[in-house]
Amino acid sequence: MDSTAAVSGGHLGRELRGFGRFLLRELKPRGKLITPFNVISLPIIVLGIAILIVRFVRGLGSVTNLSQEVPWGLWIGFDVVTGVALAGGAYVITFVVYVMRLEKYRPIVRVTILNGLLAYVFYAGALVFDLGRPWNIINPIIGNSFGYNSVLFLVAWHFLLYMIAEFVEFSPVVAEWLGWKRVRRLLRSLTLGAVIFGITLSTLHQSGLGALFLMAKAKIHPLWYTEFIPILFFVSSIAAGLSMIIIEGTISHRVFKDQIDPRRHGTFEELVFGLAKGAAISLFVYYFFKALIFIHEQHWLLLGDAWGVWYLIEVVGFVLTPCVLFAYAVRNRRLGVVRVAALLTVTGIVLNRLNISIIAFNWRSETHYYPSWMEIVVTLMVVFAEIWVFRWVVNRMPVLRPSAHAGQET
Amino acid sequence: METYHYVNIFETKGLEYLLLICFLVLFVLLIRYLERPKPEESSENRASRVTRRHPC
Amino acid sequence: MNRREFLKVTGAAGATLAASGAQAEPPKKDDTEFVGVLVDTTRCIGCRSCESACSQQHGLPVPDIENDGALEAKRNTSERQRTVVNRYETDEGPVFVKKQCMHCWQPACAAACLTNAMYKTRSGPVIWRQGKCMGCRYCMISCPFDIPKFEYDRWNPRIEKCDLCAERIAQGKKPACVAACPTDALMFGMKRDLIEVARVRVYNHPKRYVRKIYGEHEVGGTGWLYLSAVPFEQLGFPTHLGTTPYPEFTRDFLYGVPVVLFGLPALLLGLNLLAERKKQEA
Numbered sequence: 001m002d003s004t005a006a007v008s009g010g011h012l013g014r015e016l017r018g019f020g021r022f023l024l025r026e027l028k029p030r031g032k033l034i035t036p037f038n039v040i041s042l043p044i045i046v047l048g049i050a051i052l053i054v055r056f057v058r059g060l061g062s063v064t065n066l067s068q069e070v071p072w073g074l075w076i077g078f079d080v081v082t083g084v085a086l087a088g089g090a091y092v093i094t095f096v097v098y099v100m101r102l103e104k105y106r107p108i109v110r111v112t113i114l115n116g117l118l119a120y121v122f123y124a125g126a127l128v129f130d131l132g133r134p135w136n137i138i139n140p141i142i143g144n145s146f147g148y149n150s151v152l153f154l155v156a157w158h159f160l161l162y163m164i165a166e167f168v169e170f171s172p173v174v175a176e177w178l179g180w181k182r183v184r185r186l187l188r189s190l191t192l193g194a195v196i197f198g199i200t201l202s203t204l205h206q207s208g209l210g211a212l213f214l215m216a217k218a219k220i221h222p223l224w225y226t227e228f229i230p231i232l233f234f235v236s237s238i239a240a241g242l243s244m245i246i247i248e249g250t251i252s253h254r255v256f257k258d259q260i261d262p263r264r265h266g267t268f269e270e271l272v273f274g275l276a277k278g279a280a281i282s283l284f285v286y287y288f289f290k291a292l293i294f295i296h297e298q299h300w301l302l303l304g305d306a307w308g309v310w311y312l313i314e315v316v317g318f319v320l321t322p323c324v325l326f327a328y329a330v331r332n333r334r335l336g337v338v339r340v341a342a343l344l345t346v347t348g349i350v351l352n353r354l355n356i357s358i359i360a361f362n363w364r365s366e367t368h369y370y371p372s373w374m375e376i377v378v379t380l381m382v383v384f385a386e387i388w389v390f391r392w393v394v395n396r397m398p399v400l401r402p403s404a405h406a407g408q409e410t
Numbered sequence: 411m412e413t414y415h416y417v418n419i420f421e422t423k424g425l426e427y428l429l430l431i432c433f434l435v436l437f438v439l440l441i442r443y444l445e446r447p448k449p450e451e452s453s454e455n456r457a458s459r460v461t462r463r464h465p466c
Numbered sequence: 467m468n469r470r471e472f473l474k475v476t477g478a479a480g481a482t483l484a485a486s487g488a489q490a491e492p493p494k495k496d497d498t499e500f501v502g503v504l505v506d507t508t509r510c511i512g513c514r515s516c517e518s519a520c521s522q523q524h525g526l527p528v529p530d531i532e533n534d535g536a537l538e539a540k541r542n543t544s545e546r547q548r549t550v551v552n553r554y555e556t557d558e559g560p561v562f563v564k565k566q567c568m569h570c571w572q573p574a575c576a577a578a579c580l581t582n583a584m585y586k587t588r589s590g591p592v593i594w595r596q597g598k599c600m601g602c603r604y605c606m607i608s609c610p611f612d613i614p615k616f617e618y619d620r621w622n623p624r625i626e627k628c629d630l631c632a633e634r635i636a637q638g639k640k641p642a643c644v645a646a647c648p649t650d651a652l653m654f655g656m657k658r659d660l661i662e663v664a665r666v667r668v669y670n671h672p673k674r675y676v677r678k679i680y681g682e683h684e685v686g687g688t689g690w691l692y693l694s695a696v697p698f699e700q701l702g703f704p705t706h707l708g709t710t711p712y713p714e715f716t717r718d719f720l721y722g723v724p725v726v727l728f729g730l731p732a733l734l735l736g737l738n739l740l741a742e743r744k745k746q747e748a
Binding site for chain 1: 545574597600606608622712715735742
């Protein structure tokens with residue numbers, strides 16, 4: 001189906017109908033319907049939708065444990081703040097491949113961009129569920145109310161623009177799937193621009209998510225509050241992104257192994273060690289940033305209570321330890337250790353983001369927030385729905401399997 | 411009152427510079443450590459050959 | 467100046483004219499000064515007429531101030547009540563403190579609000595404009611006094627907080643609470659004048675007052691000012707907020723954004739050109 005076919009009335013009608021049939025065919029599920037993942041995820045997705053209906057009819061309080069003291073809970077603290085950090089792999093990998101032209105990593109670029117795009121669409125999109133008046137979300141977009149003074153204004157706009165940039169980066173894959181050659185060539189020429197734009201946007205909104213909490217100075221526990229939160233968020237998003245690529249890559253290689261050339265398994269290992277090297281370095285830098293802040297704010301005075309212990313657990317157990325493990329694994333070529341280190345890193349990022357947004361937020365308050373089961377179900381629903389779409393795309397579009405244009409730049 | 415007592419906002423600067431030097435030294439050591447992996451076969455490495463130095 | 471700006475300025479000019487009595491000519495745009503309220507806790511008797519008047523003024527459930535015994539426990543403002551009076555037992559006896567939005571000179575909530583729903587008006591009151599609000603609750607995260615309250619139990623939730631009766635001020639009246647106070651514990655006026663009044667009171671009666679006007683410098687200065695017979699920590703006031711206006715905490719980050727937007731694409735493109743060059747040589 002070449003889009004350059006002549007456009008006349010009847011011909012266009014036949015084109016559209018053919019396209020419609022193609023889409024319907026593609027929408028049909030492939031593979032087994034009864035798998036452990038499907039059996040678990042489908043009921044949760046359905047339940048999550050039911051909970052959301054209740055939420056929109058009866059207000060946020062009916063399904064969440066949010067309060068006047070803790071206005072942001074699991075949906076913002078985990079879905080948006082943590083989810084976006086974990087999606088940082090996309091801007092790191094596009095930097096490595098498209099800016100620095102390290103062709104070695106090209107095989108994983110497409111899947112990482114797809115993951116990044118879906119992560120933003122689903123997790124940043126999930127924040128719409130958390131808004132009290134989501135229909136007014138167009139206000140800061142259409143110019144009715146531009147709150148320039150707000151960090152959240154910046155973050156919101158950057159999310160929007162970044163999703164567009166990511167989609168442009170991924171669109172050649174879609175064009176290949178649809179067989180639109182000319183469109184694909186055009187989109188390919190836009191890639192470097194979209195990548196540069198995307199990296200710039202990512203730098204600003206990863207740090208921007210941290211900057212959101214700068215005005216909560218009086219309310220976040222001093223061990224976690226610092227004027228450098230934006231920089232810490234940015235640096236840790238690099239380590240988080242690289243670790244997620246390793247984890248998601250490992251899973252994808254098992255689940256979709258029918259798509260991957262067996263000779264490529266070895267190359268993938270090489271890539272993993274390369275990513276692990278990057279993770280070790282970024283965790284090292286992150287750790288020393290935290291040490292600098294520790295000294296500057298004289299935090300040794302604050303280590304005497306449970307909060308101090310919790311802080312040390314996060315920094316020593318989930319930043320320093322994976323850093324050392326990554327370095328050891330790269331040096332001694334231990335793939336299993338890399339995976340452990342990646343899991344520890346991701347856990348550490350989750351802990352850090354949740355600490356700042358929920359756990360150590362309003363830490364002096366007598367009431368403590370914990371998510372309701374309904375908030376957890378909706379969060380799981382978002383994660384599972386994203387995986388469903390990911391699986392749909394990977395099974396149909398040339399993401400993991402080599403593209404028909406292998407050898408040309410993609 | 412805040413402005414009537416001695417306060418040194420640069421109190422920890424000496425320690426911070428010390429940390430910076432440690433960081434730079436350890437950073438160089440880390441890069442050197444990472445750039446020379448031992449050429450052992452990993453338990454899952456099957457087909458591909460491992461080059462000692464790869465441009466990454 | 468566009469139409470909206472023009473309306474805001476004339477509205478503020480009209481409000482200032484009305485509030486301050488006769489003036490020879492309309493004030494220029496930058497001449498409008500803030501209004502505020504001085505709370506003298508040594509005069510407050512805890513009658514809670516202010517709570518009642520406020521609720522009536524804004525269509526909220528009116529508390530039964532005679533009988534509900536609310537002073538037995540410490541209360542916070544809520545999505546049903548924009549102001550509360552709390553009783554504190556101190557060495558000077560019971561002290562009653564009225565709590566509500568402080569109407570900061572540089573409000574954190576207004577800086578946080580991405581839709582300008584939270585808005586600092588030219589004459590001082592920080593108001594919430596419901597047509598713009600999307601209910602993100604970032605104002606609640608940012609407020610150092612934890613004032614904005616959210617209606618979690620409604621499908622179309624509001625943010626509730628004191629708005630200094632901005633509509634009444636525009637008509638030349640005092641806020642409902644000030645008008646209702648029987649003991650002159652609440653005084654409404656230009657903030658500049660209130661500071662003078664407060665200083666005179668403290669200097670003339672050094673044994674009656676602690677030598678501090680709360681709100682003069684806190685977070686850069688607030689519209690509501692407090693005098694007290696006992697140290698403010700004993701009355702539940704946050705005393706470690708500092709004097710930096712809260713929007714300043716995000717200023718450096720926001721100023722850095724254009725720098726990154728200018729510099730990073732150029733840097734990345736430069737790196738890319740060098741990498742391409744190196745590939746060609748290889």
